[in-house]
Amino acid sequence: MSDTAHPLLPAATPLLRSGPDAIQVGGVDSTDGLLVTPAGGGVAALLRGLDGRRPQRAVLVDAAGAGLDPSAVAVVLDGLRAAGLLVDVDAADLLAADAGPAATARTAAELPAALSSSAADGSSWQGRRRSVVVIEGATRVGTPLAAVLAASGVGRVSVRDPGRTTAGDAVVGGLTAADEGRPRSLAAADAIRRASPLTDLRPPPDGARADLVVLARAWAASDPLIAGIHRAGVPHLVATVRGETGTVGPLVVPGVTSCLRCADLHRRDADPRWPALAAQLTAADSPSSGATVTCLLTAVTAAVQVLAYLDGTAAPATVDATVELRPPDLAPRLRRWPAHPACDCGAVSAGGRSASPAGPSLGPETATSGRVHPRQGTMGD
Ligand SMILES: [Zn+2]
Structure with missing residues (x-):
């Protein structure tokens, strides 16, 4: 525990009376709890007062003033920490949150998860606040994803889309039926504001690059935009629904x-016809597609990958891989896409897969990367 640590017991952590003289803190779901005993009314007030706004030494001074033994309180705080119930807020985390009571209330719900995934230096929340993410495509995936990232504390979220909203673009958490006919980028900005009113929606300033670009519209590997993003060294992640299948990844550094x-x-190796087929996939504006559950699960799966990357504390599962989500069960399937020896992107010489962190197991992997075996269909005789 550092000197600047401000202990926070999230307000939603249950404090349960256990007999006349004990309080069980948490431990209701599959998490550790801590039984605090003896625990009179002063202890309950102390626990509820751990709002992350006072440094620990001030907490101990106040506890002594309330008639509690500071050294016993320090032991309880250490026990809560060891059980993963208490998170330590750095003073800079508080400064990195938006000001005002409404913003404070919104941050209170987000901060514990962000802090408990913190790196040793506790930087993940501040890192999120400084981050700039650009979403390419105000689609049924891109817009809810932008809103989720903004609500999760990402400081600057900009959605690029030159098109106008159609009735089919409306989705929970994204564009609405009332947006039909409006420029998609403006309607997407409104969707972000509904989720997080104070998020900076401006594109990165001239000459500055985004920390991450999400490709949330139909894309092709030959797309000049993607080539430009890659050349500029900007990390990017695919998050789309094509037909009925949601795809998240790869995350490209x-x-x-x-x-x-x-x-x-x-x-192409698996099917020489692939380049000709792929060109047709993005030749025309594809209509909005994907069931609401598929689009939202794709958006949230992508958000988890983006936050893992920005926080720098977890290995995104989509490095050298894609996660596919298909109805009806939408269970995640992981497909590996190792660096290709014929590609000039440098990933092979950089070590390719061996250099990339191993992601958590998400489900069954396909036996061979990228192999597609279409079923044979005949038209008439
Ligand atoms: Zn490559």
Whole structure:
């Protein structure tokens, strides 16, 4: 525990009376709890007062003033920490949150999860607040994803889309039926504001680059935009629903992990017709697609990957891989896309897969990367 630590017991942590003289803190779901005893009314007030706004030494002074033994209180705080119930807020985390009571209330719900995934230096919340994410495509995935990232504390979220909203674009948490006919980028900005009113919605300033770009519209590996993003060294993540299948990944860190062209080359190896087929997939504006549950699960799965990357504390599962979500069960399937030896992106010489962190297991993997075996269909005789 550092000197600047401000102990926070999230307000939603249950404090349960256990007999006349004990309080069980948490431990209701699959988490550890802590039984505090003896525990009179002063102890309950002390626990509820751990709002992350006072440094621990002030907490101990106040506890002594309330007639509690400071050394016993310090032991209880250590016990709560060891059980994972208490998070330590750095003073800079408080400064990195938006001001005002409404923003404070919103932050209170987000902060514990962000802090408990913190790196040793406790920087993940402040890192999120400083981050700039650009979403390409105000789609049924892109707009709810932008709103989720803003609500999760990402400081600057900008959605790029030159089109106008159609009735089919409306989705829970994203564009609405009332947005039909409006520029999609403006309607997406409103969706973000509904979730997080104070988030900075401006695009990155001239000359500055985003920390991450999410491709939330139909894309092709030959897309000049993607080539430009890759050349500029900007990390990017695919998050789309094509037909009925949601796809999240790969997360590309240029020159380090396998890229979109690597995946494309694997598909070409598996099926020489792939380049001609792929060109047709993005030739025309694709209509809005994907069931609401598929789009939202895709958006949230992508948000988890983005936050893991920005926080720098967890290995995104989509490095050198994609997660696919297909109805009806939408169970995540992981497909590996290692760096391709014929690709000039540098991931192979950088070590390719061996350099990338191993993500958590998400489900069954396909036996061979990128292999597609279409069923044979005949038209008439
Ligand atoms: Zn590559």
